[in-house]
Amino acid sequence: MRAALSILKKDLRMEFRSKDSILSMWIFSLLIFVIFNFTFEVSRLVMLEIAPGLLWVAFIFSGMFGLNHAFAVEKENGNLRSMALMPVDGGQVYLGKFMSVTLIMLLFESLIFPIFIIFYDLQLSFQMFLLIPVILAGTIGFTSLGTILSAVAVHTRDQQILLSLLLWPLVSPIIIWSVNLTGMVIGGDITQGFYPLLTRVIAFDVIFFAVSFMLFEFILED
Amino acid sequence: MRAALSILKKDLRMEFRSKDSILSMWIFSLLIFVIFNFTFEVSRLVMLEIAPGLLWVAFIFSGMFGLNHAFAVEKENGNLRSMALMPVDGGQVYLGKFMSVTLIMLLFESLIFPIFIIFYDLQLSFQMFLLIPVILAGTIGFTSLGTILSAVAVHTRDQQILLSLLLWPLVSPIIIWSVNLTGMVIGGDITQGFYPLLTRVIAFDVIFFAVSFMLFEFILED
């Protein structure tokens, strides 16, 4: 755990070397919405129908930034090799990277979400709090797989494309369910299916995390 | 011109070192659509309304790959500095990079487009050929600005985010117009406004290209 925390600390330090990074993330989130809004010049009704999807697309695209970054910074000065040399087992490295990627993605989401609320003029009801476990579960599913696949993709020439190729198909069930769950909460109809679906997402999170944690060892070694 | 072509040749050579690159681009394009389709689980009617926007969002996101890449490859082994040392004026470098970025983006688009046609079950009429100038004009506007701003952003720590921050607001008029034009063609109502609007996009392309061409010199020098 100590090693994982060291990696986390180092990553966050580099990521937030200055407060500018957070500011640009915020503006970036704003821009994603502005872009979506003016490219889809559609009626408000249609907008509301696609809103949960838009929210998750925005989450995913900002998440991809974090994932692409996570191991790209390790490429400079041969640090990827240095990680293989460290007396730390793969799981620790995975855990450290997973935490930093997840924290950054959650930060992004917490910046995107208020803009989402304002632009779609959503009512803040007590039910909205249900979005917190939904977003958490969806995000962790995305990053737990994303972290290990990012470490795989970084070894290839077309890193960014390859990460998408590997990650998106695998993570799609979780994203679809998260969109569904988000739609239920926003639409205000928490049907019977809500909790079982949420549980299913969490179950997948656990599986993805556990498998990645165990397999990471093999990615570091040459 | 000779220098620009040398840069173009080198870039395409690296980009398509193997045919895998094209294959992964194709799968990536497919994935973008699949992702959009399952995140927006909406009625076909709504889908059709947002189709032109989706098409351009897909274009932009694949274009961002190319742009982020364009100067990132120059970073390894100090090649960015080497470009500043070459006895070639900035305009030539700009031209070379612009061509390679544009060609790659057009390739992407030609891969995305058939998928788009199939997924939305669009009729292939003679009018559809009007999409060619529309897509060309929109793309060139995007890449002409994108190339110079990518060269600006590559000097910063958060390259990818900063490129989005700089490019998206500036290029937004062109994207909006391209979405409008695409909507007209697909919807089958080429109104009176079509040609003037297309002309306007082309006019902006020319302005953006000329300004970038002239200013690129100053970006290379320290």
Place this chain on the structure above:
Amino acid sequence: MLLPALELTKVSKDFGRIIALRNIDLTIQSGEFVSILGRNGAGKTTLLNIISGVSKPSSGLVELYGGDPADTENKSKLAVISHEVFLYNNLTATENLEYYASIYGVKDAEQRIKDVLQSVELMHRRFDLVGTFSRGMTQRLTIARALLHEPSLLLLDEPFTGLDQLAIGILISLLRKQKELGRTILLTTHDLHTAKELSQRYLILEKHRILHDGLMADTNPDEIRQKYFSSDRSGE
């Protein structure tokens, strides 16, 4: 009987078409200081990578202290200096060392960081980002990084790169001290005089094999140069 620090049996390595090492047999005892010499492309770096475990041999067996180089315990005994410096440009000198100290579980880290920084004379720049360092300053810092956790096996791939006369002197005396402390050291370099000054034993790699394995005391650098690096052998 004491285990050798390092034992390679019939180790080969190839990268597709290109052969880098062929049937290397090598035993190095604890406390030895061995120089590895050889032409560009002879396979020196590849050999060190295989010993450190970052690169797996295509065939053959590598044993570090009787175990796998990838064992956590073995890894914690190891330090590598290569032409890649293993430092983060966006962290300061101190922050880089703090990171490595916590990864390696260095005790009394703060004091230790100060000590190594002092020994490579970088104290006055400790709060500057590594990205702003000159080549030689970066190399000094990577030396500090490697010595931080008091490794017992040092793999040094051309560690003198970029160092000025003063820093070369510093590194030489640091290495002498390491030798006195009984540490095992493998060094590749193209500077035969320094190699002679420091090490007892030397290997010469050529055409992917160990061409010569002898004692430094028995030879002089110019003879080695004559014998193995003269241009009439250049045709391969």
Place this chain on the structure above:
Amino acid sequence: MLLPALELTKVSKDFGRIIALRNIDLTIQSGEFVSILGRNGAGKTTLLNIISGVSKPSSGLVELYGGDPADTENKSKLAVISHEVFLYNNLTATENLEYYASIYGVKDAEQRIKDVLQSVELMHRRFDLVGTFSRGMTQRLTIARALLHEPSLLLLDEPFTGLDQLAIGILISLLRKQKELGRTILLTTHDLHTAKELSQRYLILEKHRILHDGLMADTNPDEIRQKYFSSDRSGE
């Protein structure tokens, strides 16, 4: 009267808080071979960057052949070797050289590429990706790249890095030939003996200034080392 190849007047450079060069005045005539010596961080690389025009001085004037270093004509006369090799890892040796040849408008490129590859002894690897080269092979290739367009002003920043004894010999004789051809050469190195062997004039940079500007013939390397690089001066 002939214009000097290079003239610096009151050139200073700082990076924010850090001062790299201060009030440098320097004139170098066409055909001179000048070594630049100095400690790590003394400002040697920064000085070469300013001369080549990649880095603008914070104040002061730089003139290359009476003009701006950024003029296209001046740039085409220039070649730089630095610790960054300016090569693309995803291109082969030949492809890299072809690219530079077409950029610099080299005539009879194919033959010229063969010649330079031969001179650094890399012909047998010319179709391999640079990314798979060993450190020394990459350095050889960067030397070939720099000489490709027959530059008349060479800026060499520690060009011997990573080279084996043989390649050092090759580079030395290549440089001798360049000198005979009347080319102007600036070289930074930490190897005083090689510097003495090659150059007539030497500069010593210290504390961001030119501390000494003299003729090589008048001194011997050990004396220089004693005087400028002994450890009692290390406290800054």
Place this chain on the structure above:
Amino acid sequence: MRALTDKILLIVLLFAFMTSIFLIFNWVPPIKASNLSEQVAQKIFYFHVPSAWLGFLAFFIVFVASVAYLWKRKRQYELIAVASAEIGVLFISLVLITGPIWAKPVWGIWWTWDARLTSSLILWLIYIAYLMLRRYLPDGSKRANLSAVVGIIGFIDVPIVYYSIRWWETQHPKAVMASGDGSLAGPMFFTFMFSLATFTLLYVYFLRKRYQLLVLEDTVNKQFKEMEIL
């Protein structure tokens, strides 16, 4: 001398502001509107529009100073460009604040994706990006060059924002000033012009102050360096 000019400017500004507030709230007759809140909201017009115009002017100055910098390579042009960009962002922020305040009582909503509104937001984002870029780069000629380039390209968007009212159907009012059909009655016109003059003065004052501050920063930095040498 400079200090004196600043003092005089400041005093004139104070007077001008007090006068325009008087003109806006006490002198000019209220418009004919259905309810009171709309009448009051209309007063925002005298802040909203001058802010927008001054924003455009500020960005124009960024453009001019950036061109001048690339041409002459003088530090002072760089500083003028930055100072003007900061003030421009400030004024456009005012537009983005006063607009919604006006919109709520008149249109019943704070915000809509109307062309003029969107393009104002985009304009704001462009210059935010310009300022962000500067924060990411270390001081030096590289930063000056890159930001000058962005300053020039960014200005290409200002006319788009200006003409967007003609290019798209919008909810936002058409040009009342430029149309010349006398839709702005006498007292309103006078008050508007007065307010505009006041804002212009404010811009000049801010620009001078910000520029002086930037020069001062430079001087202090230089002196620190001198001290370090010794």
